[in-house]
Amino acid sequence: MAAVEHSEGAHAPAEAGDGIRRRDFINLAAVSFPAMGVGAVLIPLINNMNPSADVLALSSIDVDLTPIQAGQAIKAEWRKQPMFIRHLTAGEIEAANAVDMGELRDPESLADRTKPEHQQWLITLGVCTHLGCVPLGAAEGENKGEFGGYFCPCHGSHYDTAGRIRKGPAPLNLEVPEYEFMSDTSVRIG
Amino acid sequence: MSFPWAQQYEPKNGFTKWMDSRLPIFRLVHGAVGPGYPVPRNLNYFWNFGVLAGFALMVQIVTGIILAMHYRADGAIAFASVEHIMRNVNEGWFLRYAHANGASFFFIAMYIHIGRNIYYGSYKAPREMVFLLGMVIYLLAMATAFMGYVLPWGQMSFWGAKVITGLIGAIPFVGESIQTWLLGGFAPDTAALNRFFSLHYLLPFVIAGVVILHIWALHIPGSGNPTGVDVKSPQDTVPFHPYYTAKDGFGLGVYLIAFAIMVFFLPNALGHADNYIEANPLSTPAHIVPEWYYYPFYAILRSFTSDFFFIEAKLMGVIAMFSAILVVFLLPWLDNSPVRSANYRPKFRMFFYIWLVDLVVLFYCGGMPAEEPYVMISQIATAYYFSFFLIIIPVLAKIERTTPLPNSITESVLGHDEPVAPVATTKSTSGDPSPQPAV
Ligand code: FES
Numbered sequence: 098m099a100a101v102e103h104s105e106g107a108h109a110p111a112e113a114g115d116g117i118r119r120r121d122f123i124n125l126a127a128v129s130f131p132a133m134g135v136g137a138v139l140i141p142l143i144n145n146m147n148p149s150a151d152v153l154a155l156s157s158i159d160v161d162l163t164p165i166q167a168g169q170a171i172k173a174e175w176r177k178q179p180m181f182i183r184h185l186t187a188g189e190i191e192a193a194n195a196v197d198m199g200e201l202r203d204p205e206s207l208a209d210r211t212k213p214e215h216q217q218w219l220i221t222l223g224v225c226t227h228l229g230c231v232p233l234g235a236a237e238g239e240n241k242g243e244f245g246g247y248f249c250p251c252h253g254s255h256y257d258t259a260g261r262i263r264k265g266p267a268p269l270n271l272e273v274p275e276y277e278f279m280s281d282t283s284v285r286i287g
Numbered sequence: 288m289s290f291p292w293a294q295q296y297e298p299k300n301g302f303t304k305w306m307d308s309r310l311p312i313f314r315l316v317h318g319a320v321g322p323g324y325p326v327p328r329n330l331n332y333f334w335n336f337g338v339l340a341g342f343a344l345m346v347q348i349v350t351g352i353i354l355a356m357h358y359r360a361d362g363a364i365a366f367a368s369v370e371h372i373m374r375n376v377n378e379g380w381f382l383r384y385a386h387a388n389g390a391s392f393f394f395i396a397m398y399i400h401i402g403r404n405i406y407y408g409s410y411k412a413p414r415e416m417v418f419l420l421g422m423v424i425y426l427l428a429m430a431t432a433f434m435g436y437v438l439p440w441g442q443m444s445f446w447g448a449k450v451i452t453g454l455i456g457a458i459p460f461v462g463e464s465i466q467t468w469l470l471g472g473f474a475p476d477t478a479a480l481n482r483f484f485s486l487h488y489l490l491p492f493v494i495a496g497v498v499i500l501h502i503w504a505l506h507i508p509g510s511g512n513p514t515g516v517d518v519k520s521p522q523d524t525v526p527f528h529p530y531y532t533a534k535d536g537f538g539l540g541v542y543l544i545a546f547a548i549m550v551f552f553l554p555n556a557l558g559h560a561d562n563y564i565e566a567n568p569l570s571t572p573a574h575i576v577p578e579w580y581y582y583p584f585y586a587i588l589r590s591f592t593s594d595f596f597f598i599e600a601k602l603m604g605v606i607a608m609f610s611a612i613l614v615v616f617l618l619p620w621l622d623n624s625p626v627r628s629a630n631y632r633p634k635f636r637m638f639f640y641i642w643l644v645d646l647v648v649l650f651y652c653g654g655m656p657a658e659e660p661y662v663m664i665s666q667i668a669t670a671y672y673f674s675f676f677l678i679i680i681p682v683l684a685k686i687e688r689t690t691p692l693p694n695s696i697t698e699s700v701l702g703h704d705e706p707v708a709p710v711a712t713t714k715s716t717s718g719d720p721s722p723q724p725a726v
Contacts, residue, residue, distance in 0.1 A: 143468075146482065152472045172569050177474040179569045223569075227601055228453035229474075230446065231571040251450065251575050252589050253657040266592050268599040 152176075157287030159279070162218065170235040172223055175274070175286050179223035181235045181247070182284075185258060190216060192245065193259035203270045207259040210273050220276055220284065221260040225249040227267035232256060247271065290509065292521040294322045319506065325524035326531055327512035329700050333407075334510070334531075335538035336400040341498060342539060343393035348491050350386040351435075358438065360484035362477040365440035366565040384554040385546075390432050391557045392546055394580040397425055405618070406639055408515055408627030413508040415619040420501040422616050424494055429581070429612075431490040434483040436578055437475070441562030446575045448475040448483070454588075457602045474568055514699045515627025516692055523696040574656050582653030583646055584608050587672065589657050590665040607669065614676045621676060624684035631690045635683050642675045 158175050160182060165171055170183035185193070193207040211219060223231045227249065233239040234247035234256075242248030243264060244257035254265030261270040276286040296317040298304040303313055317323040357376050359368040372379035401421070404410055410418035437448045452475070456466040471478030509518060518524055525531075549556065557579055561572045577585055591604035598606070629636040645668050652665040693699035 146471055147468050148472050149478065152476070152478065174569060177472060177476050177568055228450040229456070230450065230575060231569065233571075250571065250573050251446075251657065253662075266589070266600045266604065268601050 157285060159283060159285050162282045162284065167217065169237075172231075172235050173286070175222075179231050180274070180286060181219075181221050181223040181232075181260070181271070183219040183221075183235065183260075185217045185219055189245065189258040193257060193261075196257065196259075196261075202262050202268065205259075205261060205270055210259055210261075210270070212278060215278055215281075218284070219258075219260055220286070221271035221273055223247075224272065225251065225254055225267055226262065226269040226271065227252055227254050227265070232271070290325050290518065290521075290524065292524075293318070293325050294526055296321075296323055319502065320532070321528045322526040324506065324509075324527040325518075325521075326510050326527050327518055327523060327696050328525045328530075329512050329514065329696050330510065330531065330534070331513055332534075332538060333399065333403040333513075335535055336396045336403060338535040339538060339542050340393060340396035340400055342542070343389055343396050344491065344494060344498065346389045347386065347393060348495070350382050350389060351488070351491065353382055354386055355484075355488060358484075360438065360477075360481045362440065362480055362566070365438065365480055369439045381550070384550045387558060388546065388549045388554060390435065390578075391580065392542070392549075393428060394432070396542075397428065398580075401425065401615075402643070406629045406636075407511060407513055408622070408624075408629065409511045410618045411622065411627050412619070414505070414511060416504040417501060417508075418619060419616060420497055420504055422612075424497050424501060426612065427490055427494045427497065431487060431494065432578065432580065434487040434490075437480065437483050438487065439562060440480065440566045442564045442566055442572045443559045443562040443575070445475055445566035445568065446571055447577055448479065450575060451577075452479075454605045454608075457599075457605045459602065475566075511627065512696055513628060513630065514693055514696060515631070516694075516696055516699070519695050520697070576654055579650075579654070582651075583649035583672075584611055584653070586649040586653035586661075586665040587611050587669045589653075590662060590669045592662060611669075611672060614673065618676070618680070622680045622684050624687065624689070626689045626692065631692055632683070632687055633690065634687045635680075638675060638679050638683065641671070645671045645675070 155176060158173060160171075160173050160180075162182070162184075165182065165184045167184045168186045168189075170181055173180040173182060190207065198204045198206070207216065207219075210221075211217075223235060225232050228251060230249050230251035232242075232247035232249040232254070234241040240248045240250070242255035244255050246258045246260055246263075247256040248254070249256075249265065249267065252266050254267035255263050256267075256271055257263050259270075260273075262268070274286055276284050279285050296307075296314045298307040298313065306312065307314060314323075354372065357368065357372045357379060359365060369383070372383050374380075376382075404418060404421070433447070433451060437444045448470075452466050452469055455469060456462045458465065467473060469479070470476075471482065509524075512518075559576065564572075576582070585608075588604045588608040591600050591607055593600055624632065624635070626632055629639055648668045649665060649672065652661045652668065655661040695704050698704045
């Protein structure tokens with residue numbers, strides 16, 4: 098519409114000496130006004146698809162660690178995603194610490210991935226960093242992969258006892274969420 | 288459109304005359320799929336699959352609209368509502384099986400249609416737009432089918448959705464926020480299910496719109512043919528109706544028999560048993576696979592297992608998978624050979640057949656777990672897939688010695704040009720819309 102009016106205006110005599118006519122200004126102002134409105138309307142059209150308030154509200158959980166024996170792990174659900182809470186055995190801690198950092202795709206030590214004083218508690222998201230499957234290895238009798246940690250069956254990613262990626266297509270270690278120890282036997286995740 | 292000898296539309300009675308000067312829709316149909324569309328006389332049965340794909344789309348739209356009347360897109364009840372359709376809704380099992388298998392048949396028709404296109408060089412000038420629009424339809428169909436597979440909310444639905452949206456998470460920096468935005472959460476749930484349902488309902492109508500553009504673009508140059516030789520004279524063509532309506536009608540009958548066999552006797556043969564287990568975010572099925580029509584691309588995705596220069600293996604796989612489809616879009620510009628049909632290109636024909644075998648291999652590996660030897664086999668097959676498009680086709684276009692083309696379509700059919708007139712001329716000039724009694 099603006100373009101049409103503009104070309105009609107081209108036949109009208111110019112009004113000001115500097116080449117900007119009153120009609121150009123009116124055109125521009127008239128088009129900019131709704132354009133800003135359209136721009137503003139895009140925000141709700143796009144942003145409505147982001148997580149809604151009730152989804153965001155489910156963001157922290159408390160977990161009791163007492164029933165988890167060394168060598169065992171449990172799955173908890175956090176933000177609709179599985180969490181792995183694993184009580185490492187002394188052997189597993191040793192195995193994790195024995196690895197040469199240079200070999201790792203995503204170099205992190207076990208100490209980086211656990212809290213001080215609580216090195217035996219490995220808390221990670223149970224979401225493969227490749228395409229998001231739940232790796233095996235948390236429940237009794239599941240395949241733990243070649244490095245004794247977790248194994249993702251989807252495309253064959255192997256994680257070690259510190260949840261670090263060792264083999265397969267996943268690029269990163271299993272993500273460690275924000276969490277804190279409320280006491281020696283209870284953690285709050287999120 | 289098309290040829291000067293196309294039969295002209297003449298409204299016969301008062302009503303069609305009245306319409307013709309107000310909304311000439313009968314004229315449009317007459318010229319699009321009626322006697323007014325001259326088509327090469329030598330089309331073989333591979334030319335049936337465009338019509339079959341269109342038919343499959345209609346089946347999907349009709350059954351889909353009905354299923355939507357009984358389905359509920361909520362993570363808590365979606366799975367149960369599908370079982371409700373299967374057990375309680377009258378003939379619901381039939382509608383759902385027809386819809387699920389109909390999707391597979393739509394893809395079968397599209398794959399054969401695309402394969403025919405590549406073999407006969409139909410993508411070449413002047414039909415590039417027909418080809419590109421067709422590929423757009425294929426891409427839209429892939430997106431629609433993916434979202435449709437999520438709706439029953441079984442294990443494969445959930446994990447398929449998670450893995451595929453995880454692909455977007457592979458994009459550096461912004462990927463994860465885009466993934467969360469698409470899902471409306473941190474993992475697929477009701478929010479994702481609802482929007483997938485909304486789009487799954489919308490996209491088929493978008494596809495139908497692009498189908499109209501596809502047919503419109505086809506009618507500018509007219510249909511290709513197995514020799515790849517242009518139409519030169521009226522003897523080379525016959526009117527679409529009744530000649531090809533009859534041929535397509537026969538093809539449709541065969542198609543429907545195959546479809547009925549699947550729907551009534553093997554309704555779950557193309558599906559996956561895990562999808563009859565309700566979605567569970569805490570446990571991944573031992574072996575996640577997408578629907579069969581994505582297998583070759585899934586194999587390509589998984590064939591990238593180590594980092595490629597500075598690009599992560601994961602991102603590389605995603606790029607490769609999308610490129611595998613996008614590279615097909617470039618075909619009209621990758622292949623400069625002036626000869627269209629592979630019938631006259633012995634080397635191209637050979638590589639084309641190897642490519643078909645390659646696709647079968649990728650298909651097979653895509654359905655297998657990500658273990659050796661399948662990973663290595665898919666790596667080799669992926670290498671051939673890309674070389675076929677990016678190396679073999681451009682090089683062959685330069686160096687291949689093609690065999691002699693017939694002078695005309697008529698010559699290829701009758702062995703000589705300028706046939707003894709009666710047959711062909713009566714065909715192309717007869718204006719009678721019902722020349723042959725249907726007995
Ligand atoms: S999602 Fe775990 S290896 Fe692909």
